[in-house]
Structures are given as structure tokens and as C-alpha cells.
Amino acid sequence: MGQTMKMFMAGLAFVMLAACNDDQKMDMIPEIDDSFYAELFGGEVRVSDPDNPGQQVEQGYLNLRTVVINTVMEIATNDGGAYDDLQPYFSVLLSEVGRGETSGFTTLVSDFTDLLAQATGAKNFTYGGLSMADAHDPAKNPRMNGLVNDSDYDLFIQAVVAGAAQAGITSQAVIGPVGELLESLRGPIVQRGAGEQLDLYTRLGGSGLIEDPDREGALVEVGYLALRQVVTSTVLVIATNQGGKYDDLQPYFSVLLAEVGGGNFSGFQQLVKDFSDFLAANIGSQNIGYGGMNMADAHNPVANARMTGRITAEDYDLFVEAVVEGALENGVPMEVILEFGAILNSSGLRGAIIQA
Known part of the structure; x- marks a missing residue:
């Protein structure tokens, strides 16, 4: 009990004791x-x-x-x-x-x-x-x-x-x-x-809802929007492939690139959603879960018809580099990017994705 509390209780006890010992004043002193x-x-x-x-x-x-x-x-x-x-x-x-x-x-x-x-x-x-x-x-x-x-x-x-x-x-x-x-x-x-x-999701903005800039009338969690922007930028960085930097990644995205070239963006939108959901679920989101294929099947052409070719360690490193570029485009602090890198380079995730 702190000193202030002790002093207050002592004073209170003194007043109550005085009242109880003076019957003549009982009617005059209000109940304490x-x-x-x-x-x-x-x-x-x-x-x-x-x-x-x-x-x-x-x-x-x-x-x-x-x-x-x-x-x-x-x-x-x-x-x-x-x-x-x-x-x-x-x-x-x-x-x-x-x-x-x-x-x-x-x-x-x-x-x-x-x-x-x-x-x-x-x-x-x-x-x-x-x-x-x-x-x-x-x-x-x-x-x-x-x-x-x-x-x-x-x-x-x-x-x-x-x-x-x-x-x-x-x-x-x-x-x-x-x-x-x-x-x-x-x-x-x-x-x-x-x-x-x-947790990383909280530091990216957490579960507070704001207007979704890409979906009129919809709300999106601040943390999820930050992830989705990075994922979108990553895919676009690979797809635009400026200077041929990501030539080695193009074959893996042949189905997606063909769809987008034909004006069909459904596969692109699904990829962005799945990757964003996966990241959100793994960095602390309480409201968003990942419901897609496991990472091994998602990157196995036999199990996933949208995947062409098995990924090598060198190509996976190049993909991580694209994620870093996408994050930098969106102003993500370097310390956060390094944490993303640690997740993407974790032995379990690398082991599931790298299959060649």
C-alpha cells in the first residue's frame, strides 16, 4: 500500500473512530x-x-x-x-x-x-x-x-x-x-x-479499417493494405521486368503473364490476394487467414497447373530481391524489409518452395 493510500485510510479510520465513540454526535455526523x-x-x-x-x-x-x-x-x-x-x-x-x-x-x-x-x-x-x-x-x-x-x-x-x-x-x-x-x-x-x-502486422498498421483505395465503398485493414501494396508492386516489378533484371523469373509466371496480356486480371488478383493473405497470417494478423495451397504444392507444377517449372535456389533469391524492390517502392522501412526477408528465407519456407 502506497504512502498516499496509507495516509487516507489512517485519516478515515480516525474519523470513523471518533464518530463511533461519541453517541451524542451520531445524528449530526453523516455516514462516512x-x-x-x-x-x-x-x-x-x-x-x-x-x-x-x-x-x-x-x-x-x-x-x-x-x-x-x-x-x-x-x-x-x-x-x-x-x-x-x-x-x-x-x-x-x-x-x-x-x-x-x-x-x-x-x-x-x-x-x-x-x-x-x-x-x-x-x-x-x-x-x-x-x-x-x-x-x-x-x-x-x-x-x-x-x-x-x-x-x-x-x-x-x-x-x-x-x-x-x-x-x-x-x-x-x-x-x-x-x-x-x-x-x-x-x-x-x-x-x-x-x-x-x-508483431510485424501491428507495426504495419494493424487491424484498423480504412477506405480501400482499390475497391470503392469497401474497407480494408491498414496492415493488410500495406502488405497488398508490396505484393502488387512485387508482381508488377517481375512482370514489367525492366532491363531484363527478372528474365529468369518470367517462365514461372507464363500463365499469369499470358492472362494479363489478354486482358484477364482474375489470376493476377487471386495471386495478390493469396500472397497477401499468406504474409498477413504469418506476421500477426488476427482476422486474416491463408486458405490457399500449401507452399510445396503451390510451387509444384504437378499439383498446381498455374505453375510452370520447379524453382531453383538462385531464382528464389531473385524473387526475394523483387519483394525487396516492391517494398522499397512503397516506402517500407529497411528494418521491416529485413524482417520480411527473414520470413521468406526461413528454412521451412525455402525448403517448401525450392524444388529444383
Whole structure:
């Protein structure tokens, strides 16, 4: 128990002891509410709700909600890049708000405020969301991108403190208990070690949805769009074959090139989709799986009629070079390209694809 909490509890115990030992004052002293919600945040006093005209809200809940809204906005606006490291976790939310959809924002604010209200002693609010462990596990919460580490959780607490300050709440008597509450949740929330990176899919943009530039009226995950652009560029780099750089790869794509030459792009689109799906499924996507042929069959002319010839190690290296070129065309950072290279050059994948 922190020093602030100890001092508060000691003071509370003193007041309760004094009241209980003086029968003559019992009727004059109101019942002591020993929750932080009542003592420090305003409690159940009803006040006008500034965000919902004509409605009232408990003062304690309003104060907590204001802090939560300020915290989310502090992270979202990210002035000076102070919260760059938190942006990936909020990919879904930021993408929604970016296209004018605020239901996710409203739900997040409500859930986080309910959690704080219940934890600080509110009697009329109950948190009914996921457990903290599940809420911060992308495998169990599709709105979460990436696993949180200690340093990023510290940065989140910093955002909460900043959000509280914007609401005029700077007293250590208030900030202290809230900080201790957040610290008590560190265990289930922090699920990534200090030396572990965020998964590659999250770093490419994750599962936040944006308008698909290639499909009018459709939405696409930010991370998937980044992959699809690289894959598309890779195929085009090979197909255009400027300077004859990829002459040795042309025979493998003879079926595809003939189709495109005849104005049929269905095979091209399917190849881009399959390769993008394969990459997404292997770098951390929770929503996109690969449903195509296994890599050995896909590159075996006997099993795949669209494949002509068995790939050599030299030609596979040339293909990886084309992927790098496609990634560079799309501004992918070199450190990410190197990670892609490690995946493409993994022994299992190379072993399945190289068959000559």
C-alpha cells in the first residue's frame, strides 16, 4: 500500500473512530463513505451532464469520464509525437474516428470510466467488459493490436496523468490512488517482455479499417493494405521486368503473364490476394487467414497447373530481391524489409518452395 493510500485510510479510520465513540454526535455526523469515489471524485451528487444536454450525471462519474476522455484525446492527438509508441494499440479506434465513426470511442470511454468508477467505490456503476488480461490480448479482443510492454504501459499512465491535469485534477491525494489502481492492473495488462517487438502486422498498421483505395465503398485493414501494396508492386516489378533484371523469373509466371496480356486480371488478383493473405497470417494478423495451397504444392507444377517449372535456389533469391524492390517502392522501412526477408528465407519456407 502506497504512502498516499496509507495516509487516507489512517485519516478515515480516525474519523470513523471518533464518530463511533461519541453517541451524542451520531445524528449530526453523516455516514462516512469510505470510497475514493465519494471522498475524492465528487461521489453521487447529481450535476448537469455537459456532454448530454438535459441529462444529469454523478459528479464522481463526470470527473472520471473527463479524465478518460482527456487521456484518449491526449494519445490520439499525439502532439510532438509524445505518444508514438501507443499509436499501434489504438489502430482500430483511430481508424474509426478518422472516418467519422465514434461508437468505438464512446464505448471505450464508457468502459474505462465504469472500471475506474467501480474500482474507486462507486455504487451505481459496474464494469461489465472483458477481463484486463483478455481486453489486452489481440487473440481475444479484435479491437486490440499488439501486446503491451512495461514501457508503453508507463507511457499510458503518463497520458492519464496529463488527462487529469487538463481536467484540473493535480492533487496527489487524487492522482496517487488512481496511479496505484493502474499499477495494480499492470500484471494482467502487460503481456510482452522488454526485449520483444510488437508483431510485424501491428507495426504495419494493424487491424484498423480504412477506405480501400482499390475497391470503392469497401474497407480494408491498414496492415493488410500495406502488405497488398508490396505484393502488387512485387508482381508488377517481375512482370514489367525492366532491363531484363527478372528474365529468369518470367517462365514461372507464363500463365499469369499470358492472362494479363489478354486482358484477364482474375489470376493476377487471386495471386495478390493469396500472397497477401499468406504474409498477413504469418506476421500477426488476427482476422486474416491463408486458405490457399500449401507452399510445396503451390510451387509444384504437378499439383498446381498455374505453375510452370520447379524453382531453383538462385531464382528464389531473385524473387526475394523483387519483394525487396516492391517494398522499397512503397516506402517500407529497411528494418521491416529485413524482417520480411527473414520470413521468406526461413528454412521451412525455402525448403517448401525450392524444388529444383
